[in-house]
Amino acid sequence: MVENNEVELSEAEAEQYDRQIRLWGLESQKRLRASKVLIIGLCGLGAETAKNIILSGVKSVCLLDNEKLKEIDLYSQFLTPPDKVGENRAEASLQRARALNPMVDVTAETRAVDDLPDEYFTTFDIVCATGLKQEQLERINNVCRDSNKKFLCGDVWGMFGYMFADLVDHEYSEEIVQHKAVKRGPDDTEKNARETVSITVKRRAIYVPLQNALSADWRRPELRSRLRRGDPSYFVLKILLRFRDEYNRNPDPAKRKSDTETLLRMRDELVKELSLPAGFISDDLLTDVYGIVAGAAAVVGGVIGQEVVKAVSQREPPHNNMFFFNPVKCVGFVELYGQ
Amino acid sequence: MVARVAGVFDEKLTEAIANSKILVVGAGGIGCEILKNLVLTGFPQIEIIDLDTIDVSNLNRQFLFHKEHVGKSKAQVAKDSALSFNPNVNIIAHHDSVISNDYGVSYFKQFNIVMNALDNRVARNHVNRMCLAANVPLIETGTAGYAGQVELIKKGLTQCYECQPKAPQKTFPGCTIRNTPSEPIHCIVWAKHLFNQLFGEEDPDQDVSPDTADPEAAGEAGASALSSEGTTSGNVERKSTRQWAADTNYDAEKLFTKLFGDDIRYLLSMENLWKKRRPPTPLTWDNLPGKDDTPAQHSGLPDQRVWSVHECAQVFAASCKALQADLAGRPEGDHLVWDKDEKSAMDFVTACANIRAYIFNIPTKSRFEIKSMAGNIIPAIATANAIVAGLAVLRAQSILRGHLAAATSVYLRPKVNHRGQLFVPEKTLTPPNPKCYVCAPKPEVGLACNLKSLTLKELTTAFKDGLNMQAPDATVEGKGLVVLSSEPGETDHNNDKTLEQIGLNDGCALLVDDFLQNYEVRVRLQQEDEEKTWRLVTDADAPMPAPKEEKPANGSNGADEPKPGPSRTRADSDSDMEIIEEDEDETTVKPPKRRRTEMSDEVVELC
Structure with missing residues (x-):
């Protein structure tokens, strides 16, 4: 997808990106610096994601947000100075975002997602969306998909978080390290002469759009069997997205008690609807879903940032297609839904 | 601040955070991220300590630092940047080594949690002991490339950082380095030794000349050639390499002729070595391969191009000249410290390693690759640091909630495991190793050595390098006789005496303690005639630390730093750690739950 532009890295780039080039190679770095990224939603998770992507050395990052900076954003959003409360969140993030890496072109877009035409989203190589409703996510996902552009989305509620990726039809290379013995002469009997050789293999991964992943049919036996070894994070996500759609907001720390009751009720409805085992979605997963906890934003933003790097550099297997962070067990895992 | 927004956390955690005091040790990749998370979450009292200054290669991940901060104190700049996120918290920054009398047990006791974000074992061991002594929970973190880990260490509840022996340092026999290199790393180690011989701290264990005591060459070997020059130590007797080089005014051609011509011919005379090996080819300065070649079209970073031997010789000459000038500009008796980020020092090692590799028919490497190997660079990236630091602060929250038993180790894997x-x-938490020589109620360890030859000075080294002590004191158990004192001068007069001479014998036990670390260990002496230096012996069968003879590469902060500490004796000078592996399959029994591997500085052992 991203053309590997043939211009060599400058000395300044080589110096600043030295350590990561040693990890993912010069080709990946060249692909990164040719890629254009759109980040939607400049809450704590958006800021974490933006930081990681800007540091990696992409060509450009556009920060899109039409909301005003609120006091509560400051508790997880480190790109916005505290004295900019009331200003547009994307614009308020610009200065610090640019300072992270002056070699990346960082801009702000203040129009609402719903006011932007489809073509807008396809001018980027990859889109990362946070804080949107399911319907908005699906629209952007489908627009990207039709133009063969990559789409990621994610959210953090309290300490819980997820990421979804639709890389459409994704080709990538994977490095496999092998050990082999080498002889340096016909009579060389020393057995310590071993070399590690890494070979690169080409692979391909096929993705599905978000609506497929979120409408997985739990009556099917292969999904039922997942319940047994199961982690309920997928359902926690469904409940939280429904809450956002229904109430047009996230669970509110100031209404912790009543919102928790609402969430537990929605949980019970979902359990009934999908015939899930009783007690499968425990209460404690739905009680720490208020605000955005900085540690969780760092964790999920780190995962999204790394997936963007993998996607645009077309190196190493990307996650297909959902990642969940379950804070109760402190486990992070990947599962494929909707295929 | 989140902690102060009612409803984000339950009341208990909100209050615990409001009353907490946290120490962050290290302001590198993970330290910056931890500090950001703590400040945003609203931890009101934070101290951060780091002796390092900011380098341009930090900027791809240590996001609290920008280009204009290069050269400044990491701790101070990290504090200033973090305060701009939340001016309502109190941060104290220390531009200092954590290994210092200023940070004793009582200092550590004032914190609810200590969070380690270090890059080297020496400082990790030290903070481990301080937290054990102060009985403060320690969250130990680290990353290497895409991987990472977070681990709680709590006295009596979990294993400590030193409960499991670490993978031993990778070592190369001295004769492989000096006589029969077969891999690029052998040539790189040799080149670093040569740097020290010519410009750095001279170390007799880093001789670069042919080793006539090579057991393989014994018998008729090169004996006929130059046996009269051989000494019992195997080194060819002559004035020091440094002196000789200085006498030639560091003449590149003369140095080259000796190192890559004469010495190689000498090696060829040790015929036994080459019966089953391809013999090396001596080089002559005037006739080097690649002299008339026009450089092939190269794509990639300039440093990724492999130089011809002729180019290596040119770089060798230029870097010798630059290093000579650097050395001459210093006070009498001072020396250079090899640093991968010093251009001439890195050029010199690249050129010498490649010339030697060519001679021995070993593939030559680019400056870029040699820098990784010589500098033990473990690549570090922003995302892995962010994830590990996020997990660390979430773990800190559950510890403050009182859920210590639930704060088990978490591993970030480079790729998902078979369960996704x-x-x-x-x-579960991993319980302490009852035989740990650090955290057991009565720590004990054996020291195998030859009492007839091990000197008191070497014993001090064993306690410092083997037992990671900073200033050991030792008395004979039951007699109270002071063998070693950390007070300057008190036992120095005995430095060159052997243990036997001061009356120590097989089976006798020493009580060794380090006042700063509040750590005492009983050391049983075991006579072993064959042991040339010393070796720690525990009941576990895993290998224990042995003498370090190759000094680790120092980082960019050279000899002018006032105190020893994290960045000084580090094996890897810029990664945010060592690591890792964890259980692949929960059903398999795994007594040592954790296996740490570490990029180690190479060590040369004597043949």
Whole structure:
């Protein structure tokens, strides 16, 4: 997808990106610096994601947000100075975002997602969306998909978080390290002469759009069997997205008690609807879903940032297609839904 | 601040955070991220300590620092940047080594949690002991490339950082380095030794000349050639390499002729070595391969191009000249410290390693590759640091909630495991190793050595390098006789005496303690005639630390730093750690739950 532009890295780039080039190679770095990224939603998770992507050395990052900076954003959003409360969140993030890496072109877009035409989203190589409703996510996902552009989305509620990726039809290379013995002469009997050789293999991964992943049919036996070894994070996500759609907001720390009751009720409805085992979605997963906890934003933003790097550099297997962070067990895992 | 927004956390955690005091040790990749998370979450009292200054290669991940901060104190700049996120918290920054009398047990006791974000074992061991002594929970973190880990260490509850022996340092026999290199790393180690011989701290264990005591060459060997020059130590007797080089005014051609011509011919005379090996080819300065070649079209970073031997010789000459000038500009008796980020020092090692590799028919490497190997660079990236630091602060929250038993180790894997897990938590805490020589109630360890030859000075080294002590004191158990004192001068007069001479014998026990670390260990002496230096012996069968003879590469902060500490004696000078591996399959029994591997500085052992 991203053309590997043939211009060599400058000395300044080589110096600043030295350590990561040693990890993912010069080709990946060249692909990164040719890629254009759109980040939607400049809450704590958006800021974490933006930081990681800007540091990696992409060509450009556009920060899109039409909301005003609120006091509560400051508790997880480190790109916005505290004295900019009331200003547009994307614009308020610009200065610090640019300072992270002056070699990346960082801009702000203040129009609402719903006011932007489809073509807008396809001018980027990859889109990362946070804080949107399911319907908005699906629209952007489908627009990207039709133009063969990559789409990621994610959210953090309290300490819980997820990421979804639709890389459409994704080709990538994977490095496999092998050990082999080498002889340096016909009579060389020393057995310590071993070399590690890494070979690169080409692979391909096929993705599905978000609506497929979120409408997985739990009556099917292969999904039922997942319940047994199961982690309920997928359902926690469904409940939280429904809450956002229904109430047009996230669970509110100031209404912790009543919102928790609402969430537990929605949980019970979902359990009934999908015939899930009783007690499968425990209460404690739905009680720490208020605000955005900085540690969780760092964790999920780190995962999204790394997936963007993998996607645009077309190196190493990307996650297909959902990642969940379950804070109760402190486990992070990947599962494929909707295929 | 989140902690102060009612409803984000339950009341208990909100209050625990409001009353907490946290120490962050290290302001590098993970330290910056931890500090950001703590400040945003609203931890009101934070101290951060780091002796390092900011380098341009930090900027791809240590996001609290920008280009204009290069050269400044990491701790101070990290504090200033973090305060701009939340001016309502109190941060104290220390531009200092954590290994210092200023940070004793009582200092550590004032914190609810200590969070380690270090890059080297020496400082990790030290903070481990301080937290054990102060009985403060320690959250130990680290990353290497895409991987990472977070681990709680709590006295009596979990294993400590030193409960499991670490993978031993990778070592190369001295004769492989000096006589029969077969891999690029052998040539790189040799080149670093040569740097020290010519410009750095001279170390007799880093001789670069042919080793006539090579057991393989014994018998008729090169004996006929130059046996009269051989000494019992195997080194060819002559004035020091440094002196000789200085006498030639560091003449590149003369140095080259000796190192890559004469010495190689000498090696060829040790015929036994080449019966089954391809013999090396001596080089002559005037006739080097690649002299008339026009450089091939190269794509990639300039440093990724492999130089011809002729180019290596040119770089060798230029870097010798630059290093000579650098050395001459210093006070009498001072020396250079090899640093991968010093251009001439890195050029010199690249050129010498490649010339030697060519001579021995070993593939030559680019400056870029040699820098990784010579500098033990473990690549570090922003995302892995962010994830590990996020997990660390979430773990800190559950510890403040009082859920210590649930704060098990978590591993960030480079790729998902067979269950699809990317962050893999342990099921339970790993209990302390009852035989740990650090955290057991009565720590004990054996020291195997030859009492007839081990000197008191070497014993001090064993306690410092083997037992990671900073200033050991030792008395004979039951007699109270002071063998070693950390007071300057008190026992120095005995430095060159052997243990036997001061009356120590097989089976006798020493009580060794380090006042700063509040750590005492009983050391049983075991006579072993064959042991040339010393070796720690525990009941576990795993290998224990042995003498370090290759000094680790120092980082960019050279000899002008006032105190020893994290960045000084580090094996890897810029990664945010060592690591890792964890259980692949929960059903398999795994007594040592954790296996740490570490990029180690190479060590040369004597043949």
